[in-house]
Amino acid sequence: MAVDAGFPETITQTKRRARHVDWVMLVCATFIVFVVVIAIFAPVLAPHDPNQVDILSASQGPSASHPLGTDVLGRDLLSRLMYGARLSLSGPALIVVISTVLGTFLAVAAAWMGGWFDGVSSRILDILFAFPGLIFALLAVAIFGPGLVAPVIALSIAYLPYDARVLRSVALRERNLPYIQACYVEGLPTRTITGRHLLPNIMPFVIVQATISFGYALVDLAAISYLGLGVAPPASEWGLMVANGQASILTGHPQESIYPGLLIVATVVAFNLFGDRLATRWSVTPK
């Protein structure tokens, strides 16, 4: 932290802080961009069709044609990982977008209106808190059947209270700052004050919260796929690959589980560290 002993930092300090290169953040950001680019351009970059079965070259180690080897059905693991990135990243992205947008909206509304709306919405969120996200998702899958849609919606709802609660307290603090009161005194309508003044000023918190939620969402969604409740088998998804590769570990071919497992860990760590560093850099502390 650049702010010490409660003194507001000087302009030189701010500039120094802005110039200071945070290597951890840079590495995380590079990795995130790398994974996202691969997910987007998977059809161009993948050396093989991810679903092409080739029994003759099943469970191979690394080779020139299959850099990361093949799975038990002879499918190219590198291609499957690349295509898998699409589902594995777009799922959490959807969850984060839905829960953050709804959460921010709810938080700002609750902080602004206060009174009964704040009370009722806070109690509903408290009730949602009682359900762990995974249980919620299992319930949704049990009702709507497997696939990506049910867990995504369920996890969006499960993540909503976390975002809403953190952002509500931020919005509440911001709402009582003098400049917001000055806007009110100018007779500006509520939507202008909240939309053009309050929201932009809590954006750093929203972005940090979303970044950190992404990591959790990725793990949760991978866990659901691992349990066989997410995307259906021919499609490739990291959590699903870990599950599929389990049997081969015993026969001495752990590659199908290990690579996606490592990717999940690395991506989650990258997002969490990035969010954490971003929070420090913007002097934003979630929770």
Added chain:
Amino acid sequence: MSALLEIQGLHVDLQVEGFPRPVIHDTTLALDAGEALGLVGESGAGKSMTVRAIMRLLPPGAQTQGRILYEGEDVLAFDRGALRRFLAGEAAMIFQDPTTHINPVRTIGDFLTEALITNNDVKPAAARSQVSAILEDVGIADAERRLTQYPHELSGGLLQRVMIAAALAIKPRLLLADEPTTSLDVTTQSEVMAILDEQRRQRGLGMIFVTHDLELAAAVCDRIAVMYAGFVVEDRRAESLHEDARHPYTAGLMASRPSSAQRAARLWAIPGRPLSAFEVGEGCCFASRCPFVEERCRAEAPALTELDGGRVRCHRAQELRGRLSEAFTGGSDV
């Protein structure tokens, strides 16, 4: 002249840990169009709360009694639409600390034009030229450049002028200034005050000017109301208040001012500590510190009554006429 603003028996309770706690007992004031009224008193006397009540800017849970009539209509009873029209076009407020009252991430131009564009349907280009004309009025020379700057690029004095410009931009008839110069250094204070005073007079605005500074209030205001512990205790023309206070508290305040003409070994002070509004019991709010206190003062609260062209809240005001200043000349003439 009929009153622009009339506050009748305003009483405000705030919620403190779930219980109502009074911050204003009885504010009764009137302000004519184009008149400047100074609201003075110690911290916690209820000055700012009075002004905030007029703008309906009280903290959540606050309960009000009494009426605040703006041109005969009760501000406290306004619905959302009426309140917005009142805030957008009739009343403007200047705050104590300009640096915290302007959104730090928007430019000065955005800040100044926003109300005009959203509330008064002025086109952005027209709003910009209107606003830069007002900036020139408040003594900001390179208005065009200032409009593109951010609040942190301006000094406190400049920023307070921007606040004044923002208040003037909506062409209000009532200006509420809550210690507008307290956060500025002394030389800037006098400049900003001169500009505020000049612009107010030119535009014929009614103003309530909240301050701790009696001299300043006397210099820029027509009338001064003195508040103590949630009561208006005296309300009199500025020039006569100085010479001829009728309330013991006002006389005490006058006697405890330092004088640049005479050297004082020790500054005189009113004995005791200022009471908070919620500590006032039966009887007069000033009874615990008043040198003229008698039985009746402790038992029965005096009403605000007319006396010598002003109003005073004291049982003994009439008989004490002329004797107040002697009682308080303790140390100030040494």
